[in-house]
Amino acid sequence: MMPNNVSLAWFISATFAGCVAATMSLPFDNAKTKLQKMKANADGVMPYKNIFDAMAKTMAQEGPKGLWVGLPTFMFRICPHVMITMIVAEKFKKLLL
Numbered sequence: 001m002m003p004n005n006v007s008l009a010w011f012i013s014a015t016f017a018g019c020v021a022a023t024m025s026l027p028f029d030n031a032k033t034k035l036q037k038m039k040a041n042a043d044g045v046m047p048y049k050n051i052f053d054a055m056a057k058t059m060a061q062e063g064p065k066g067l068w069v070g071l072p073t074f075m076f077r078i079c080p081h082v083m084i085t086m087i088v089a090e091k092f093k094k095l096l097l
Contacts (some may be wrong), residue, residue, distance in 0.1 A: 014086040018079030026074050027067035031055045 031054040038047050048054040058066045 010087060010090060011083070014083040015079065017086055018082035019075060021082045022075040022078040023068070023071065025078070026071055027055060029074065030067060030069060031058065034058070 028051065031048075031051045034054045035048055035051060040046055048057065055067060062069075
């Protein structure tokens with residue numbers, strides 16, 4: 001049940017959207033970071049071929065939870081960004097219509 005206060009409803013919806021965005025994008029962000037930080041092995045071969053290889057190797061070594069390491073910190077970083085974006089977009093939409 002949504003609150004009668006439209007601003008509160010938007011805040012709750014934007015918070016939920018931010019949490020979903022953070023949860024869905026963190027595996028890709030973690031794999032991207034591993035790709036950026038990787039260094040060649042002793043034999044000169046890079047440890048990861050691409051982002052999906054990095055994700056697969058993370059799952060094999062750390063399990064599926066390894067893809068979401070640091071989720072609370074990532075949420076504190078991403079949620080406010082998504083919330084502000086959605087609220088501003090809604091306000092501008094009302095101004096333009």
